[in-house]
Amino acid sequence: MIKYLEIAYEHPSNRGVVIEKSKMASVIKRAQEDNVPLFMSYYALDEAAVQHFTTYKTIRNYKNNFYIDHIILDIDKGTNTDAYVHQLAKDFVNKLMKQWKFSSKDIHPWYSGSGYHIEIPNVFKIQPSNTAPQVLRETCMTHFPEVDNIFDHARIIRVGHTVNAKTGRYKIPLTMEELLESETSDILALAKEPRMDFKFKPFAESLDLSDFIMLPEGKHSVQKTEKLKEDPTKIVTCMQTCYNKGELEGSRHAEILRMASAFRRGGMPLNACVSAMVNFAATMEPDEVQRLVADVYRAGYRYSCTDEVMKRYCSDKCIFYKNKNYLPEIQNFSSLENEYEHFMAKDFANNSFDLKSIYPEIDSFVSYPGELIVVIGDTKLGKSAWVQNLCVNIDMPILYLSLEMQSRLTFRRFIQIAHKMTKDEVNNYYKKGKKGLADKIQHIQIMSVAPKLETIEKLIIESGAKIVVVDVIDAIEVQGINDESKLGPIGTGLKSIAQNMDIIIIAIHHISKFSSREGNLDIHSGKGSSSIEQKADKVIAIEGTRTTPYRKIHSLGSRDESGFSINTIMESDTFIFTPIPKTSVFYSKEERSHAVPIV
Numbered sequence: 167m168i169k170y171l172e173i174a175y176e177h178p179s180n181r182g183v184v185i186e187k188s189k190m191a192s193v194i195k196r197a198q199e200d201n202v203p204l205f206m207s208y209y210a211l212d213e214a215a216v217q218h219f220t221t222y223k224t225i226r227n228y229k230n231n232f233y234i235d236h237i238i239l240d241i242d243k244g245t246n247t248d249a250y251v252h253q254l255a256k257d258f259v260n261k262l263m264k265q266w267k268f269s270s271k272d273i274h275p276w277y278s279g280s281g282y283h284i285e286i287p288n289v290f291k292i293q294p295s296n297t298a299p300q301v302l303r304e305t306c307m308t309h310f311p312e313v314d315n316i317f318d319h320a321r322i323i324r325v326g327h328t329v330n331a332k333t334g335r336y337k338i339p340l341t342m343e344e345l346l347e348s349e350t351s352d353i354l355a356l357a358k359e360p361r362m363d364f365k366f367k368p369f370a371e372s373l374d375l376s377d378f379i380m381l382p383e384g385k386h387s388v389q390k391t392e393k394l395k396e397d398p399t400k401i402v403t404c405m406q407t408c409y410n411k412g413e414l415e416g417s418r419h420a421e422i423l424r425m426a427s428a429f430r431r432g433g434m435p436l437n438a439c440v441s442a443m444v445n446f447a448a449t450m451e452p453d454e455v456q457r458l459v460a461d462v463y464r465a466g467y468r469y470s471c472t473d474e475v476m477k478r479y480c481s482d483k484c485i486f487y488k489n490k491n492y493l494p495e496i497q498n499f500s501s502l503e504n505e506y507e508h509f510m511a512k513d514f515a516n517n518s519f520d521l522k523s524i525y526p527e528i529d530s531f532v533s534y535p536g537e538l539i540v541v542i543g544d545t546k547l548g549k550s551a552w553v554q555n556l557c558v559n560i561d562m563p564i565l566y567l568s569l570e571m572q573s574r575l576t577f578r579r580f581i582q583i584a585h586k587m588t589k590d591e592v593n594n595y596y597k598k599g600k601k602g603l604a605d606k607i608q609h610i611q612i613m614s615v616a617p618k619l620e621t622i623e624k625l626i627i628e629s630g631a632k633i634v635v636v637d638v639i640d641a642i643e644v645q646g647i648n649d650e651s652k653l654g655p656i657g658t659g660l661k662s663i664a665q666n667m668d669i670i671i672i673a674i675h676h677i678s679k680f681s682s683r684e685g686n687l688d689i690h691s692g693k694g695s696s697s698i699e700q701k702a703d704k705v706i707a708i709e710g711t712r713t714t715p716y717r718k719i720h721s722l723g724s725r726d727e728s729g730f731s732i733n734t735i736m737e738s739d740t741f742i743f744t745p746i747p748k749t750s751v752f753y754s755k756e757e758r759s760h761a762v763p764i765v
Contacts, residue, residue: 169233170215172207172225174322177608180599181322182223184215190325196326198360209299210235224322231294232319232731234302236285236369240314240323245517245535245668252350255282258312260416261503262286272373274366275345277357278337279330282345283323284313287369291376299619304380311479312414327360332516332561339364397512400488402428404479413447417475417685421457422447424475426462436463455553466501472665490666517632518670519560521730527745528730531721533704535632538661540639540699542675542692544682548717549674550637551579552708556672557610557635558584564610565631569641572622573614580607580740585597588739609725619659626667636660636673639698653694657701673698689722699723710736717743 173193174181185193187210190720197204207225214230222592241258259275262268262284267677274285303317316323324330324337335357344353422443429439440459444452461467469476471490471654481487496598514534521531533539543549550571557564558580568576581592584606595603611629619642636642639660644652675698681691687707690696699705704724710717715738719757720731734743 168213169210169235170212171210172215172219172322174205175327176200177203177206178205178322179608182219183212184219194325194327197325201329203331204325205322206325208238208323209233212294219266224583228319229296231296232298233294234288234292234298236287237289237306238316238323239284239286239306239310240278240285240316241282241312242314245514247356248349250337251281252353254312255284256346257414257417258284258340265412265414266375268373270342271343271367271370275342275351276326276337277322277335277340279333279335279357284336288372288373289373290379291374292364292379297382300382301379304382305314305378308380309378311411311413324333327362330337331580334358336360339366358509363423380529400483400485402432403481403484404476405429407479407481409442409446409474418447418450420475421459422455422474423462423467424469426468427469430463430466431468436460437532439463449647467500472668483583484660489662516562516682517668519556519562519633521556524556524559525730525732525745528732529728531724531727535670537703538657538664538701539670539672539706540670540675540692540702541706541708541720542677542687542699544677544712546712547708547710548736548741549708551583552717552719552743553635553637553672553674553738554580554741555743557633558607560633561609562632563630564633564635565626565629566610566612566637567617567625567636568612568614568637569616570638571614573612576612576614577604580610582740582743586740586742616641618645619656620645622659623663623667626663626669631669633670633672634663635673638674638676640676640693646665650694657698661701673702687722691722716746719743 169187171187171190172181172182173185173190175183175193175197183184186406190206193202202203211228212231212233213309215228218228218230219225233534239258241251241255246254255275259273262273263270264731268286269505272286272289276283276285290302290305292298292305295301299319299321303315305402306313306317307315326337326339329336335354336359338357338361340348340353340356344356380686405425409425414421425446426439426443429442434442436459440456443455443459444450447455471477471480471486480719501668518532518534520533522528541553542550550568554566554576566576571579578592581587581603582589584590587595611631613625617625622634622642639656640650640653642652642656646653660671660673676693677687677691678693681687687709689699689705691703691707692699701724702723704727705722706719708717708719708720717734717736718731719734721727721729733746735746736743
């Protein structure tokens with residue numbers, strides 16, 4: 167039978183093309199010659215896919231079979247360092263070999279260009295069907311909760327030997343020795359180019375784990391009479407999952423500390439917790455396990471839903487899942503020190519931004535994951551346009567909720583800013599049937615339908631965004647509230663989403679009528695009762711008059727930055743904000759005396 171794959175050449179948005187699996191080699195070669203990324207569908211398809219894509223141009227509502235030729239397990243880097251994700255990959259491979267009895271021949275490790283793909287045979291013997299993706303997802307997320315959930319039917323993944331545009335490194339195969347024994351820097355050096363001469367030997371597929379298949383409703387396909395029936399509570403399910411999966415060398419200490427903390431808070435006596443942890447970590451010295459548990463009980467270590475280990479096993483079945491409010495209301499300085507050390511060890515290159523990189527004239531003004539940034543200003547002064555300028559110049563996945571302008575206008579303005587074009591130039595370009603201007607803004611996704619507050623998290627997960635722009639705040643719907651009193655819940659909700667999902671939210675907010683008349687904005691000038699500004703980590707104002715192009719952009723408040731102020735000219739034909747040199751007469755005499763000319 168001929169099998170097919172959906173591919174996306176150069177960017178994930180270019181998907182919808184189906185080719186025979188046997189022709190992938192030639193496409194890979196072309197992607198290498200063009201030095202562009204290449205993606206393919208996680209699942210193989212049959213001939214029915216050709217007609218489906220010809221008609222619908224998308225995998226959505228595909229009614230035929232999905233084929234699992236092999237299973238790819240993703241160890242995602244996220245916001246962690248290269249060394250940290252390398253250690254996660256090594257821990258996971260050791261788990262496969264020690265707990266699941268995989269041989270090294272059953273595992274094909276790949277460095278993905280940022281994280282790791284661990285490829286194994288279809289050991290669960292999942293048969294072709296339309297529901298195969300659901301079965302694989304339930305099976306893998308039950309038995310391998312530490313891997314990323316990439317098993318949905320529409321998933322596309324990076325193709326081996328092609329470049330990751332964000333890191334400039336290639337997805338390359340690794341020997342088991344390279345994965346387990348090499349330094350992280352050695353692997354990154356190998357990934358500077360493809361490894362076409364490296365070939366894995368075909369899987370023998372001798373391992374049969376079909377007894378461990380999970381059905382979509384979460385039940386084993388084969389009941390094992392010798393296995394006790396699990397009936398976990400809905401309280402702190404992450405730690406129950408962690409305990410049930412068993413010990414994993416390299417992460418046992420960290421997991422014992424978290425489990426002991428949760429069990430202590432649940433009322434489990436010290437000796438009972440020690441017994442449970444000794445049973446969990448069977449290969450550790452019992453005295454060492456006892457010491458770890460005793461330390462937790464003595465010092466009262468407490469961990470929250472944002473802790474890295476607890477996040478790894480997070481489940482929507484937990485009562486704390488929605489609000490991520492499983493403590494800690496109280497932390498001692500030892501736990502805070504550990505948390506801060508871990509925070510400082512993170513690689514923020516791909517999930518934070520510094521305004522100084524866009525406006526070199528100002529001092530550093532950095533925004534980190536978990537922050538809510540509010541931009542205020544009078545109507546028609548270009549609040550949205552300025553934020554769009556930021557989005558064009560920040561190379562991170564962005565979800566732009568354009569809730570006042572319709573999507574075509576938002577798109578055109580992004581094109582104008584990205585290419586310094588006028589409205590007429592953009593319109594004439596597209597009237598000629600040309601394309602390609604959107605290449606510069608492929609990192610931005612737009613939604614123009616006002617969402618409900620409680621659905622924003624789902625939108626973020628689906629988009630993969632690291633920055634979310636809400637333009638404007640009061641367009642968000644709050645169930646049961648239709649007046650300005652909804653601004654309080656919106657502010658609280660957006661701040662909670664930013665923290666829980668470890669993203670940056672930029673919210674555009676109108677000012678009050680009183681502030682519009684008075685001028686000279688302050689941190690309380692926003693529309694409503696200042697509840698939005700109180701929740702914000704940074705408040706930025708845009709001031710000026712609608713009759714001139716001059717705009718002063720400055721911070722009104724920041725929890726942890728010194729602030730900034732910059733004068734600009736908003737070019738009305740391109741919506742670009744151009745800084746004015748401090749030697750300009752637009753600045754006061756005192757400001758000019760400290761001027762630094764713009765080069």
